[in-house]
Amino acid sequence: xxxxxxxxxxxxxxxxxxxxxxxxxxxxxxxxxxxxxxxxxxxxxxxxxxxxxxxxxxxxxxxxxxxxxxxxxxxxxxxxxxxxxxxxxxxxxxxxxxxxxxxxxxxxxxxxxxxxxxxxxxxxxxxxxxxxxxxxxxxxxxxxxxxxxxxxxxxxxxxxxxxxxxxxxxxxxxxxxxxxxxxxxxxxxxxxxxxxxxxxxxxxxxxxxxxxxxxxxxxxxxxxxxxxxxxxxxxxxxxxxxxxxxxxxxxxxxxxxxxxxxxxxxxxxxxxxxxxxxxxxxxxxxxxxxxxxxx
Numbered sequence: 001x002x003x004x005x006x007x008x009x010x011x012x013x014x015x016x017x018x019x020x021x022x023x024x025x026x027x028x029x030x031x032x033x034x035x036x037x038x039x040x041x042x043x044x045x046x047x048x049x050x051x052x053x054x055x056x057x058x059x060x061x062x063x064x065x066x067x068x069x070x071x072x073x074x075x076x077x078x079x080x081x082x083x084x085x086x087x088x089x090x091x092x093x094x095x096x097x098x099x100x101x102x103x104x105x106x107x108x109x110x111x112x113x114x115x116x117x118x119x120x121x122x123x124x125x126x127x128x129x130x131x132x133x134x135x136x137x138x139x140x141x142x143x144x145x146x147x148x149x150x151x152x153x154x155x156x157x158x159x160x161x162x163x164x165x166x167x168x169x170x171x172x173x174x175x176x177x178x179x180x181x182x183x184x185x186x187x188x189x190x191x192x193x194x195x196x197x198x199x200x201x202x203x204x205x206x207x208x209x210x211x212x213x214x215x216x217x218x219x220x221x222x223x224x225x226x227x228x229x230x231x232x233x234x235x236x237x238x239x240x241x242x243x244x245x246x247x248x249x250x251x252x253x254x255x256x257x258x259x260x261x262x263x264x265x266x267x268x269x270x271x272x273x274x275x276x277x278x279x280x281x282x283x284x285x286x287x288x289x290x291x292x293x294x295x
Contacts, residue, residue, distance in 0.1 A: 038281060039246035039274040042191045045089035045282075048104075049096070056113075057135045059128050065112035066105050066132050070096030073165075075293060076103045076141040078129060078149025080171070080275075081217050082196040084111025084203065090282035091144070091289065098290050103141070105132055107148070109213050112203055120220035122148075126155040130163060142166040142293050146278060151225050157237045158227065167235075168292060170242040171250055171275045174227045174261075178254030186248040188274060232261040239265040240292050244273035244280070266292075 051067040058064075067085065069092050077088045085104035095102045108128055109115030118124065129152060133141065142165045145153035150172030157167050173179060183189050193214075201207045241259040243250055252269075259267035268288060273280045 038272045039244060040188060041280055042188055042195065042276060043279045045087050045279050046093075048086055048089050049093055057132045059108075059131045060118070061116050062108050062114045062118075062128075064105060064108060064128050064132055066103060066136070068136070069102040069104075070100055072099040072101050074101045074103060074138050074141045076105070076129065076133065076143050078105060078143065078145040078152050079107065079110070080147025080149055081107075081221065082110070082193065082200075082214065083147075084199060086111070086199070086203075087146075088278075091278060091286060094282075094286040094290065095293070098294065100142075100293070103132070103136065103138070105129055107152075109216065111200075112205065114205055115213065115216070120216060122151050122155045122220075122225050123159070125152045126159070130156070130160060133163065139163070140165050142168070144168045144289065144293075145170065145172065147171045147275065148220075154225070154227060154232070154235075157235045157239065158231045161235070161237055164237045166293060167237045167239045168242065168289060169239065170277070171244070171247055172241070172258075173250055173254055174225055174232060174258050176221075176223065176226070178251050178258075179221070180249050180251055183249035188276070189248045192276065229261050232258065233263065235262045235265075240268055241265050242268040242270065242288070244270050244275060244277040246272075246274040248275050250275070 048067070049069060051069050054065070054067040056063040056065055075095050077085070077091065079085060079087050084106050088104055092102050092104070106113040107125055125148070140163055143153045143156065145151070145168065147170070150169030153167045153169050154172060154174060157164055184193070197210050200210045200213070239262050241255060241262065243255045256267060259265045270277045270281065270284060270288070278285045
């Protein structure tokens with residue numbers, strides 16, 4: 001009798017354990033599926049914190065907007081094409097908490113900065129960034145660049161290495177062969193272009209000029225950058241070449257090649273993320289960024 005009672009009790013317990021295990025497996029599977037789909041999302045970044053200073057620096061007929069946050073060793077954040085400095089909302093607080101002075105810039109024509117008819121080049125954008133640093137009396141910075149910002153970082157590392165302590169180039173290419181064809185047809189990248197257009201209309205001093213502005217930027221992307229392998233081989237700045245595992249626009253083999261061409265550069269591929277990893281997984285992005293900046 002006791003034996004039968006024990007078996008009867010064990011039955012529900014075992015069934016309960018089986019149900020629990022299956023639930024945990026299902027939850028883990030769902031979590032993994034969500035992680036795998038991160039690269040298909042485009043979360044909004046957090047708003048920027050209140051800046052210490054903001055202003056404009058006049059450069060050759062245009063005005064470049066900037067803001068600074070926190071105190072400590074300086075870090076310059078350069079956004080990607082069509083974007084603006086608000087897109088660093090998940091990174092600025094982490095860097096400030098890590099005792100850095102953070103400088104953000106709206107690239108000419110982007111965000112709050114003005115533009116003119118001067119054709120875009122990455123050398124021109126690099127000179128704009130250096131002009132802002134000169135106005136702020138900052139000699140050297142760790143440069144964190146995303147997409148076009150990373151390419152500007154490469155330009156400064158090649159031509160003005162004395163201005164950099166470190167370079168983090170995420171989602172960058174060193175020539176046009178590194179671009180995937182039809183990136184503009186990718187659904188995530190298309191949502192990004194739409195978002196950038198709406199944000200441009202909100203904060204640009206010329207809110208109705210987005211189409212003309214995009215045409216100007218596409219002209220830049222179609223022919224540049226065009227750095228030579230020999231130029232990359234002369235970079236002496238400690239460098240991380242990073243990207244998301246599912247970048248919509250940059251070929252993985254191009255990123256890997258660039259890391260090999262720069263002496264001592266570290267290759268970093270963030271899993272389950274794309275060109276927009278700093279939004280999709282800011283915790284991982286910031287962890288790797290701070291480890292590099294402080295290392």
